[in-house]
Amino acid sequence: MDKKTLRNDLILIGSLLLAAIIAFIIILVTRTKKNLVATVRVQNQVVLTIDLNKENDKHYYVDGTNGQVHIHVKDGAVAVIESNCPHQDCVHMGYIKESGRPIICAYNSVSITIEGSSSHDIEVG
């Protein structure tokens, strides 16, 4: 193998390696930078989806199985701010903005989950 061929081979390998790294980074970034979407369900039915990147300071009212649940979206986060449930656990959870932990109003069978980025596969607690 002469010097010229070797040099060309090295250039080719270098270019391909660079292209592979760039492609890998692009795939990685697009995979992790998903839009954060809050999905609201009553029992098992999806009744509302909210794009948390687009909507801000908006109020939504969802009819649960025992009454209405008042949902608020602010600064990329979502909360139940009013519910007729006896224990108010859903209201006490406050605003959530990461996937992993849903807001659940068991009394009204309403759940709000955020689908998007999370550093864990699941969070217990």
Place this chain on the structure above:
Amino acid sequence: MKRLSLLTIFLILPLASCSKNEEPIFEKKVFCFDTMMEIKLYEGTEEDVNKIEEIFLRLDKLSDNYQARDITNVYTLNQTNNDVQVSSDLYDLLTVSYLASNKDAKYFNPMCGSLSKLWKESLKNQQIPAESLITEEVNKIKNSSILLKNDNVIQRLGEAEIDLGAIAKGYALDEVKKYLDSKNLNKYLINGGYSSILLGEKNSDDGYYSVGIKDLDNYSLNLKKCFVSTSGVSEQGVKIGETTYSHIVNPYTGSAINNFDAVVVISDCGYLGDALSTSLMMSSIDEIKQVEASCGVKVIAIKDSAIVYKSE
């Protein structure tokens, strides 16, 4: 030819690194047990998902102590002191509850139903129940028991009500695991409302899931093929003054003050993990160590957003 081979290798390399699909092929959320159960299967069929949902819905009905359903359930048992014929799965659930409480999960008691209700009703109004009422409920627990008779017949003795809320999801996950094993399915994540979790293998190279713990930043466990049971006060706890009162009550003293903010138990049995995580919320660290040794489980105890005990 050499160049062509190199070209092929370098083109395949980035694609291969991203080709393993970690998304489940079947995913379903089921509202039951007063929470949201999540089924994620990386193999199997839609029929498997439906079967798992069926298991959840059935055990939710059976363990319900707040209302009558279309089958004999815990609510039915709480209405009478007479013999009641129950299904074999409710009988089994009551049996394992009784066994767990009489062995290693000594602060878990399936007869805590009326004491729990007393606390929940009071805390709803930001009040602590009167001492006399707590003593009355504790005495009811002392004088009550479950008789497990032949042919799936149950008799509740005494006035205390049965509450299987602390153990039912774990038991349901045990039933789900039996089903998945029978179908030779290994890649799954079954989330029982974030407090009871059944982990199979992840669809990745090593099969491990990254498991975070609420209120512990930058902390994660790499786990597979196990149950993760968690009890904690962060969601259902109520702060009155400087004290946080829990939904987890001590059957001996009637107190709703726990020793920890959360306890995580990693085990190979769903119902036992659930019973232990409840019980260990009221245990000392020495008692946790004893339980670890006798049950072969791993425990993490958390207080003030820090780990105060972790198994070796």
